Amino acid sequence: MLEITGDSVFKIRSYHRAAQVVANYPYHLRDIYEKDPKLLDKIPGIGKSLMGKIIEILDTGDCKKHLQLVKQIKPGLLDIMKLRGIGPKKTKLFHDELSIDSVAKLKSAAKRGLIRELSGMGEKSESEVLKSIESYGRLKARIPMYEALDIAEEIISYMKKSDAVSKVEYAGSLRRRLETVGDVDILACGDKPEEIIKYFCDFPFISHIESRGNTKTTVILENGMQVDLRVVSKDDFGAALYYFTGSKAHNITTRKIAQKMGLKINEYGVFKGNKKIICRTEEDVFKAINLPYIIPEMREDTGETDFIKPIEISDIKGELHSHSDWSDGENTITEMAETAKKTGYEFIAITDHSASLKIAHGLDKTRLEAQIKEIETLNKKIEGIKILTGAEVDILRDGSLDLPDSILKKLDIVIASVHTYFRLTREEQTARIIKAISNPFVKIIGHPTGKLIGMREAYDIDLVKVMEAAKKHNVAIELNCNPKRLDLSAEHLRMAKDMGVMISLGTDSHGTSQLSYIKYGIFMARRGWLEKKNILNTMDYASILSSKHHE
């Protein structure tokens, strides 16, 4: 709204940055405020004025400045501003000159040929306005990262078939491994950029070409996904990859750091006056500005300039959450174990559902005892992999578990998970899970917030209290690696790390092919700044089993 009123661009930038900081902040500001208002002062990008407004919102539910803007700016103007190619200036122009305050009025004005009469507008602009309105509803919202990854990999392998392309990679939020992605950014290099652009525009699944220049083009795929291609020379590839990976806020911060050193960063390299420091790789960029290499997953401008050694997939020693055909899995225990062995794992825990989950053919005490015997036999038969016994036991409504302690204590790995009653109050849900955590045989809390990306919200739960309890009882919290879950989120993983809570990466595999979901878990763990020491299944199984002493 400030953009429409034409307020200072710097003020507007401050609001944007502050909003992003708050949105990505792992804690509820209210919790911090209630604990100790002074802690709020440490939040970067939020100064005296914005803090005053935040406190006003916490106290009263809104702030005067916002209420005043809402009164002043008609809501339809905000809808107009969401249209592609239309920003605050054009929105204001339409409103001031033609009293347009809704998308419907804009459409009718464009159809009557009124838009082309405005200064700075023409026939082309007018038809662009209509096109934007047309495409607005059809354009896909953000899609889950794993879907975008599939699309990007397909485009990359297509691009590699062209002789003109010497190097190609995806960048943007996909490379930073956000849970959901709004578009796909592709970076390519080669000596004949026109040829690369032409080849790209022949990619079979393109619906239309949005813009096409000498070094950059934007297309929309048939599924509604936007794909941007940028072409640079070989010498600039590292600088360009760094630049197009973002995030924007991260880039601004590192550019400021460079500025203080008398340097300038852009997508062509790092510059000292007119002298160019060539950056063929991202490492060259970091070296030029004297920073340690920061992995893409951490480039969110949340303080990522200190060196840490992030987790890598090779650090993972085994699977801690998997299902067999004893419950709702597709494969036998043997097949699961053989695949885990091929993956290079030392162990795999079979953690089938418990009986109350009837739809999954969950195991009761008797069947679980039979499974324990079966695994004992298999461990003698199969070499090179240790199968751990286990269960993903249901947390019942009152926080008690769906299997008796007498059987839980015989298991290597007990995961406790919520599969029912998602709509309890925050207090009830929190107390329920904390009660499960306090069971002496529970080792891991599975998919702790229950969210399904783009499908189901997390249930209402106080994760700070849950993690405090987990810390106290030496229970690990799961990062569920199923790409539709990715539960916990990166912000909460960072919170867990700060609180000293152990994280367990579990694929929740319901078939051998899903064991590879560990890669998505690694993406998220890296976004959460996790290191080897923060993750349960980087240890050997003997250490994992002794990591919680049965009481």
Next chain:
DNA sequence: GCCGTTTTCGGCCCGACTGTTTTCAGTCG
């Protein structure tokens, strides 16, 4: 509106593409 190993005032990341323009504004990432 934020921020400070030049600074509490005066800066604030940087460039491509488009359309409407005789040199640039608006939008986007």
